[in-house]
Amino acid sequence: MSIELSDIRYRYGEAPALNGIDLSIESGELLALLGPSGCGKTTLLRVTAGLEFPDSGTVRFEGRDVTSISARNRHVGFVFQHYALFNHLSVFENVAFGLRVRGWRLRPRRAELKRRVHDLLELVQLGELAQRYPAQLSGGQRQRVALARALAVEPEILLLDEPFGALDARVRGDLRRWLRGLHDRIHVTSVFVTHDQEEAFELADRIAVMNKGRIEQLADPQTLYTQPASPFVCRFLGEVNELPTALHARWTGVDAADVTAFVRPHDLDLDADETAIAPARISAIRDLGPLIRVEAEHPLLSAPIVAVYERSRFPIGRLAAGATVTPVPRRWLLFRGEQRIDAT
Numbered sequence: 397m398s399i400e401l402s403d404i405r406y407r408y409g410e411a412p413a414l415n416g417i418d419l420s421i422e423s424g425e426l427l428a429l430l431g432p433s434g435c436g437k438t439t440l441l442r443v444t445a446g447l448e449f450p451d452s453g454t455v456r457f458e459g460r461d462v463t464s465i466s467a468r469n470r471h472v473g474f475v476f477q478h479y480a481l482f483n484h485l486s487v488f489e490n491v492a493f494g495l496r497v498r499g500w501r502l503r504p505r506r507a508e509l510k511r512r513v514h515d516l517l518e519l520v521q522l523g524e525l526a527q528r529y530p531a532q533l534s535g536g537q538r539q540r541v542a543l544a545r546a547l548a549v550e551p552e553i554l555l556l557d558e559p560f561g562a563l564d565a566r567v568r569g570d571l572r573r574w575l576r577g578l579h580d581r582i583h584v585t586s587v588f589v590t591h592d593q594e595e596a597f598e599l600a601d602r603i604a605v606m607n608k609g610r611i612e613q614l615a616d617p618q619t620l621y622t623q624p625a626s627p628f629v630c631r632f633l634g635e636v637n638e639l640p641t642a643l644h645a646r647w648t649g650v651d652a653a654d655v656t657a658f659v660r661p662h663d664l665d666l667d668a669d670e671t672a673i674a675p676a677r678i679s680a681i682r683d684l685g686p687l688i689r690v691e692a693e694h695p696l697l698s699a700p701i702v703a704v705y706e707r708s709r710f711p712i713g714r715l716a717a718g719a720t721v722t723p724v725p726r727r728w729l730l731f732r733g734e735q736r737i738d739a740t
């Protein structure tokens with residue numbers, strides 16, 4: 397089922413949280429809402445769910461206007477960061493709950509309910525643990541129970557708010573690969589909120605990057621990374637050097653004073669150069685295992701310039717702390733103010 401949000405505006409009292417959101421999500425798509433804390437991700441998810449009603453704008457599911465329809469009647473499944481399972485109910489009963497509270501006409505018969513719950517528990521790989529209680533599960537297992545419960549009512553839309561936020565890094569990684577696999581099998585239109593770029597990139601078909609209640613850019617991960625539409629998107633998707641004209645004009649050929657070159661650390665070389673006119677000086681070299689990270693101070697910049705080398709590419713012997721170097725970008729993005737003006 398597709399979702400179309402048009403010009404959605406929402407305020408908490410006087411404070412605007414959503415400032416005119418337009419977003420179309422295709423049927424069967426897995427879309428991430430990515431952005432810094434407070435940018436409006438959760439509010440947008442809640443408006444989509446019907447837990448909040450927008451001040452203006454429309455929400456459509458498959459072309460049908462559902463803006464004033466309550467969450468209960470939108471047939472969406474939710475998973476929140478804190479699994480919110482019923483501690484006094486077994487895993488089986490937690491998943492069955494969504495089916496039992498349905499109106500009698502939609503409620504399955506006992507044997508059918510048992511079969512559906514067991515199928516769901518198999519789907520989330522918890523068939524063996526049906527009789528356990530939430531306190532006897534790991535965080536990752538609880539989150540999978542929450543997902544099974546959300547799927548029990550066969551929603552056509554699944555909304556996930558930081559579903560793995562409370563888990564440690566390894567479990568998060570495992571769970572998101574697992575969720576991607578699950579989505580590829582069941583194709584339910586899904587929207588998930590995250591502030592973790594890696595999570596969004598690994599899971600989503602497309603990502604909406606949000607900032608201050610707006611969508612800055614909507615694109616697939618590769619396009620976002622290689623063709624960011626604004627300095628905000630560029631900065632948000634990982635570390636980036638911002639080189640003023642004096643440091644990039646020789647390579648970019650653009651000599652306008654107000655153009656900044658954004659260069660990723662892996663697209664920057666630091667050339668050992670004793671004769672550099674405006675040299676940078678290496679302040680730190682850190683061995684990260686497969687990568688080597690080099691930081692250099694430059695009098696024109698308040699933050700250090702950062703270059704990251706693959707170990708096999710690192711010019712051993714030529715770069716050392718205190719050495720004089722020239723930053724040489726191999727690939728860059730040019731912005732004049734907020735405006736992207738060129739790419740290599």
Ligand SMILES: Nc1ncnc2c1ncn2[C@@H]1O[C@H](COP(=O)(O)OP(=O)(O)OP(=O)(O)O)[C@@H](O)[C@H]1O
Binds near residue numbers: 411431434436439
């Ligand atoms: N109940 C509320 N009352 C007043 N202001 C709120 C309320 N909930 C959220 N806000 C404000 O609305 C804005 C958007 O909040 P929202 O929770 O949607 O952001 P978010 O991107 O999900 O943030 P986070 O990643 O921190 O969860 C923020 O400035 C927040 O302070």
